[in-house]
Amino acid sequence: MVDGSATIQPDTRMGVVFDQWIAEKRVEGQISPQSLTTYLGVLERDLRPAFGALRVREVTPVAVNRVLMALGGAQKFDTARQVRNVMSQVMMMCVRYGAAPVNPVRDAVTVRKPRRDGVRTISLEDIALLRKAVREWEDRPALLRGRRNITLLPQIVDTMLGTGLRIGECLALRVEDLDLEAEIPTLTVTGTVVRADGRLMRQPKPKSDSSRRTITLPTFVVAAIRTALDLGLDGGPDDLVFPSTKGSPRSPGRVRDQLRAAQEGTSIDVTPHDFRRTVATQVARGSTLAHATALLGHADESTTARHYVQRIHVAPDLRVVIDQLVAQASDEASI
Numbered sequence: 283m284v285d286g287s288a289t290i291q292p293d294t295r296m297g298v299v300f301d302q303w304i305a306e307k308r309v310e311g312q313i314s315p316q317s318l319t320t321y322l323g324v325l326e327r328d329l330r331p332a333f334g335a336l337r338v339r340e341v342t343p344v345a346v347n348r349v350l351m352a353l354g355g356a357q358k359f360d361t362a363r364q365v366r367n368v369m370s371q372v373m374m375m376c377v378r379y380g381a382a383p384v385n386p387v388r389d390a391v392t393v394r395k396p397r398r399d400g401v402r403t404i405s406l407e408d409i410a411l412l413r414k415a416v417r418e419w420e421d422r423p424a425l426l427r428g429r430r431n432i433t434l435l436p437q438i439v440d441t442m443l444g445t446g447l448r449i450g451e452c453l454a455l456r457v458e459d460l461d462l463e464a465e466i467p468t469l470t471v472t473g474t475v476v477r478a479d480g481r482l483m484r485q486p487k488p489k490s491d492s493s494r495r496t497i498t499l500p501t502f503v504v505a506a507i508r509t510a511l512d513l514g515l516d517g518g519p520d521d522l523v524f525p526s527t528k529g530s531p532r533s534p535g536r537v538r539d540q541l542r543a544a545q546e547g548t549s550i551d552v553t554p555h556d557f558r559r560t561v562a563t564q565v566a567r568g569s570t571l572a573h574a575t576a577l578l579g580h581a582d583e584s585t586t587a588r589h590y591v592q593r594i595h596v597a598p599d600l601r602v603v604i605d606q607l608v609a610q611a612s613d614e615a616s617i
Contacts, residue, residue: 290379296341296372297334299381300325303372315478316485324368328353328361333369338381341373346390354393362393401592403560408550413439419544434524434532435540437510441524442554444503446561446577449534449554450474451493454484455523460507467499469507471579475531482531484520493579562590 290299304325307313313321332349333341346369353362370387377385404412416436442452454473461468471494476485488494499507510523518529526532538554545551558578565574566586575586 290338290376290381292339292381293337294381295334296336296338297330299338299372299376300330300334303375306375314476314485314487315483316476319476319478320364321368324361324364328365329369329372338376341376341382341386343386343389346387350391350393359393359395366390366392401559401563401590402556403563403592404550404552404556408552409443409560411548411550412545412552413443415548415550416541416544419540432513432515432527433537433540434510434513434515435537435544437506438524438537439541439557440506441503442557443561444500444506445469445497446558446565447471447497448474448489448493448558449537450476451488453522453524453532453534453537454520456484457511457517457521457523460523462499462504462507467504468496469499470494470496475534482533484522484531488579490579490581492581495576495579497577559590559592562586563592566591 290302304321307318307321328349333345336345346366350362350366353359353365366387370385373382373385373387376382413436416439420433420436438452441447441455442449445452451471451474453475455469456472459470459472461470471488473484473486474488474493475482477483478485507523515525515527516529517523517525518531520531522529522531524532534554541552541554562574562578565577571583571587571591574591575583578586578590580586580590
């Protein structure tokens with residue numbers, strides 16, 4: 283609960299400031315459970331140990347740099363980004379209270395993840411090997427106690443490979459999000475699976491406004507979804523298409539683990555996000571970048587082009603144009 287009489291001063295300990303900041307975030311009511319869980323994790327895991335004993339006036343760009351550089355040195359680039367973001371918000375609150383003249387995080391370093399050599403996609407050969415591997419893994423001998431292996435991994439893989447869905451979006455699909463009987467079958471992305479308050483839940487909205495979209499379904503995806511539904515699993519209160527065996531949202535982390543297990547002993551090593559990049563690249567090459575952006579649910583084409591579409595480093599066929607260079611030079615020489 284926010285203390286309306288709370289006063290933050292230059293000598294206030296940052297541990298107290300953190301408590302006030304998260305309390306205000308809760309009251310604002312404009313933060314998703316997933317974001318709140320992320321903020322709490324950053325506070326308790328990173329900020330409180332590093333800054334909790336300091337006074338507001340002792341939080342300088344140098345102090346912030348020390349923490350960010352340590353995270354960068356440990357290759358924890360995503361954590362460094364989260365720490366910088368949350369700490370900046372906390373210190374802006376201190377500025378509003380008059381406890382700090384400026385936000386020291388603004389002058390701190392920005393730790394950036396090294397650029398990848400290129401966008402990783404799955405080759406046609408590896409797609410075939412992967413689909414075979416996950417089916418063989420699903421059909422392996424039953425576990426002890428005679429239980430069937432129902433992971434839905436083959437159906438999840440085909441759905442992601444045919445739609446470019448994020449793994450959380452795929453696992454959040456409900457039966458009511460599907461229209462398989464239409465002349466052009468579709469699914470609509472209306473939510474995602476997140477972890478909040480220590481448990482998995484279906485968040486009734488996707489990652490962003492642009493992520494809410496309707497996608498037409500290739501034949502093999504329709505077949506995969508029908509196979510999953512025909513198993514008759516309890517979809518729980520949300521009537522999920524790919525529920526856990528307990529009728530709750532299936533864990534994205536668990537699906538990643540199962541995908542790794544299915545690839546053991548093979549020559550392939552792909553992740554769920556590789557499906558997304560592969561689909562984006564296929565659509566951008568076979569259709570347009572704009573279509574790939576719309577399919578993935580990105581707000582702008584630059585994100586799709588920079589992070590999801592594999593570039594072809596082959597110059598266009600300009601032989602006719604360049605031939606003219608020599609032809610024109612020859613004409614000049616003959617005059």
